[in-house]
Amino acid sequence: MERVTLRIPKQQIEEVEQMVETGEFPNRSEAIRSAVREMLNDQSERSGANENKRSWAKV
Secondary structure (H helix, E strand, C coil), X not given: CCCCXXXXXXXXXXXXXXXHHCCCCXXXXXXXXXXXXXXXXXXXXHCCCCCCCCHHHXX
């Protein structure tokens, strides 16, 4: 596994922390890995019809 450093708005991190506190995820890293997996799965399902549209890239 590789380490990645990223910046995330404080409000989003607080929401992730709440998910950890309620037991939805064991820690922040696993919550973020899960979000990345979901994004990649969604993207692979959409590839083909909307190859150049990346809704996840909108901030």
